[in-house]
Amino acid sequence: MKCPYCHGEVPAQSITCPFCGRENPEGIAFQQEVQKKIQRNKLLKPFLMKQQTPELISRMMSRIIFILIVVNVVAYGFVFLLAVFTTRKEVREPEKDSFAQRYISEWKDLDYHYFNTYYRELKDQVEMLDRGEMPDEIEIRNLVNGAHRALEESEGEEIHETIYLYEVAFFRGFLGLTEEESLFLEPDEDGEYGVMFSDDERITVAVEAIQDTYREEWECETDS
Amino acid sequence: MxxxxxxxxxxxxxxxxxxxxxxxxxxxxxxxxxxxDKQLPSRLKSIEYSASRNDYTWLAEYMEIDMDYEEEFEPYWERAIMHEAMLRYRIFEAASDAGLGEEFDEEAEKYEELLWEYCEEPVYERNVPYGEYFMELSGYQTED
Structure with missing residues (x-):
C-alpha cells in the first residue's frame, strides 16, 4: 500500500511509514484488531480448554488403545511363530549296527511305563549297593511298590510273564527273599493284583526282609 | 463415562x-x-557328566530322549550296554544259583554270553576299565 503522505510503499501491517515516519492508519487499525483478538482469545481460553479437553483426552486415549492393540498383536504373533518353528523336532535315527541302535533294539525289551519306573529304582539300588551305600526304607518301599504296580498294570500274558520273571529273579534270586517274603509278587485269590497300599502287610514284610538283606550285605562288606 | x-x-x-x-x-x-542345549558339545558335556558319576540309571534314557546317536556318543552307548548286560547277568545268575527254575538258568546263560561279548574286549579303549570293573562285579576276572 502507499503512504497517504509521501506515497512511499508501506507494508500493510506497519504502524508507521518507513520513508516519512508518519503514522499509517491502516496499519494501526490492523494492529488494534490483532490486539483485540488476542484479548478475546485470552478471555475465551479457559472456556475453550474446558470445552475441548475431554475431547482431546478421549482422542489421546483412543490412540493409546490402538497402539496397545498393535503391540499385543505383534507380541503374540511373534510368540506364535516362535512356538511353531521351535516345536518342529529334528528327528535323528541311530546308524545301523551302532551301539545306539543295538541298545534300543535289543536292550529295551521291556519298555513299559510302570516297568521302567520299577527298573530305574532297581538299577539305582544295585548301584548304591555297589558303591557301598545302603538304600533307605522309602527307597525300598518304592522299589517294592513299583514292582507290584508293574505286574498290576502289565497288559497281555506274555508281557506279564516276562515282568514276573525279572521280578522273581531280582527279589527271590538277587535279594534272596523267601516265597513268604515276596508274596506281593503273587496275585490274590481272585487272580487279581488289585490296589496295594504301601502299608499293606505283604509290602511291609518284603521291605523289612530287604532291609535285613541289605544290612547283612553292608555289614559283611564293612567287616571285610 | x-x-x-x-x-x-x-x-x-x-x-x-x-x-x-x-x-x-x-x-x-x-x-x-x-x-x-541341542548343540552337540552341550549334549556331549551333559552325557559326560552323567557317565562320570556312573549314573547308568539315566545315561541311556537321556541319550535316547536327546537322540544322541552321533559317533561321539557311541562309547557311552557301549558302556550302557555293558552295564545292562552286567546287571541282568547278576540278577539272573543269582536266581539260577538259588535254583528258581530252568528259565532262569537259560536267561543267566544268555546274559553271561552277552557280558563276555561286551565287557571282555570293549570296542572303545576308554571302556576297557569299565569292562574289567563290570566283570569283577559279576564275579569274573578279565585277562590282562
Whole structure:
C-alpha cells in the first residue's frame, strides 16, 4: 500500500511509514484488531480448554488403545511363530549296527511305563549297593511298590510273564527273599493284583526282609 | 463415562501388554537356551557328566530322549550296554544259583554270553576299565 503522505510503499501491517515516519492508519487499525483478538482469545481460553479437553483426552486415549492393540498383536504373533518353528523336532535315527541302535533294539525289551519306573529304582539300588551305600526304607518301599504296580498294570500274558520273571529273579534270586517274603509278587485269590497300599502287610514284610538283606550285605562288606 | 471406560481399558491393556512383552522375551531366551542345549558339545558335556558319576540309571534314557546317536556318543552307548548286560547277568545268575527254575538258568546263560561279548574286549579303549570293573562285579576276572 502507499503512504497517504509521501506515497512511499508501506507494508500493510506497519504502524508507521518507513520513508516519512508518519503514522499509517491502516496499519494501526490492523494492529488494534490483532490486539483485540488476542484479548478475546485470552478471555475465551479457559472456556475453550474446558470445552475441548475431554475431547482431546478421549482422542489421546483412543490412540493409546490402538497402539496397545498393535503391540499385543505383534507380541503374540511373534510368540506364535516362535512356538511353531521351535516345536518342529529334528528327528535323528541311530546308524545301523551302532551301539545306539543295538541298545534300543535289543536292550529295551521291556519298555513299559510302570516297568521302567520299577527298573530305574532297581538299577539305582544295585548301584548304591555297589558303591557301598545302603538304600533307605522309602527307597525300598518304592522299589517294592513299583514292582507290584508293574505286574498290576502289565497288559497281555506274555508281557506279564516276562515282568514276573525279572521280578522273581531280582527279589527271590538277587535279594534272596523267601516265597513268604515276596508274596506281593503273587496275585490274590481272585487272580487279581488289585490296589496295594504301601502299608499293606505283604509290602511291609518284603521291605523289612530287604532291609535285613541289605544290612547283612553292608555289614559283611564293612567287616571285610 | 466413555473416558472412564477407555481409562479402564488402558489400565488393563498396559498390564496385559507388559505381560505379552515379558512372554515374548521369555520365549526368545528359552528358545535360545534350547538351541544351545541341542548343540552337540552341550549334549556331549551333559552325557559326560552323567557317565562320570556312573549314573547308568539315566545315561541311556537321556541319550535316547536327546537322540544322541552321533559317533561321539557311541562309547557311552557301549558302556550302557555293558552295564545292562552286567546287571541282568547278576540278577539272573543269582536266581539260577538259588535254583528258581530252568528259565532262569537259560536267561543267566544268555546274559553271561552277552557280558563276555561286551565287557571282555570293549570296542572303545576308554571302556576297557569299565569292562574289567563290570566283570569283577559279576564275579569274573578279565585277562590282562
Amino acid at each position: 466413555k473416558l472412564i471406560v477407555k481409562a479402564i481399558i488402558i489400565y488393563f491393556g498396559l498390564a496385559f501388554t507388559a505381560f505379552s512383552i515379558l512372554l515374548a522375551i521369555f520365549g526368545v531366551t528359552s528358545v535360545a537356551e534350547d538351541e544351545r
